[in-house]
Amino acid sequence: MRLIAENLGGERGGDIVFTDIGFALEEGEALVVTGPNGSGKSTLLRVVAGLLPASQGQVRLEGGGEAWPSSAAACHYLGHLNAMKTALTVNENLAFWQSFAGEPRLGIAEALEAVGLGHIGHLPFGYLSTGQKRRAALARLLISHRPVWLLDEPTAGLDKASEARLAAMMEDHRAAGGILVAATHLPLGLEGVRTLEMGEVPHG
Numbered sequence: 001m002r003l004i005a006e007n008l009g010g011e012r013g014g015d016i017v018f019t020d021i022g023f024a025l026e027e028g029e030a031l032v033v034t035g036p037n038g039s040g041k042s043t044l045l046r047v048v049a050g051l052l053p054a055s056q057g058q059v060r061l062e063g064g065g066e067a068w069p070s071s072a073a074a075c076h077y078l079g080h081l082n083a084m085k086t087a088l089t090v091n092e093n094l095a096f097w098q099s100f101a102g103e104p105r106l107g108i109a110e111a112l113e114a115v116g117l118g119h120i121g122h123l124p125f126g127y128l129s130t131g132q133k134r135r136a137a138l139a140r141l142l143i144s145h146r147p148v149w150l151l152d153e154p155t156a157g158l159d160k161a162s163e164a165r166l167a168a169m170m171e172d173h174r175a176a177g178g179i180l181v182a183a184t185h186l187p188l189g190l191e192g193v194r195t196l197e198m199g200e201v202p203h204g
């Protein structure tokens with residue numbers, strides 16, 4: 001499987017945010033997208049996720065077969081908001097996401113253990129601390145299978161131990177042949193990544 005962006009452009013509110021972005025990621029590869037505030041990192045991820053149209057160029061997923069006909073179908077998109085209902089418990093939120101996304105992988109209790117939240121599945125999401133909310137959202141990556149992970153500022157609010165757990169999750173995903181694109185201002189603790197500074201061509 002290969003995730004390919006060709007000559008990609010994105011716009012917000014009618015203004016061009018970036019143009020001519022290109023990359024090709026093989027199974028197991030990670031692309032770390034950096035750049036100043038407003039340079040278009042989130043916009044790029046949303047275009048790759050199929051949540052925004054490309055203003056030019058295209059995103060293609062090669063080799064996904066019938067199961068994964070496009071990058072939009074093949075991806076977990078984790079935005080900088082957590083996309084969880086505050087009044088529902090953590091367990092209820094994750095049960096919704098698992099039934100919505102299909103392709104079940106880990107059970108909810110097991111996924112919460114993996115992000116260090118084994119004890120709080122019964123609490124309303126709104127009661128959680130900032131870092132706990134992020135960790136609960138990251139559990140979504142584990143409860144349903146997707147070969148492409150698109151993560152926007154995934155470490156926001158995480159403590160050191162949680163950063164290390166997330167790094168291990170991302171490395172496991174890559175080791176299993178997954179593809180990863182992450183926008184971040186902070187090092188993610190990943191080995192052998194490719195980098196894209198918005199406005200420049202990928203290298204690494």
Ligand SMILES: Nc1ncnc2c1ncn2[C@@H]1O[C@H](COP(=O)(O)OP(=O)(O)OP(=O)(O)O)[C@@H](O)[C@H]1O
Binds near residue numbers: 035036037039041
């Ligand atoms: N819904 C919108 N309508 C109009 N402009 C928008 C919208 N969303 C974002 N923008 C603008 O698009 C540009 C790119 O924003 P984007 O969120 O992609 O940047 P970013 O690199 O992710 O920034 P940050 O590092 O602050 O997260 C910014 O100038 C922003 O103001």
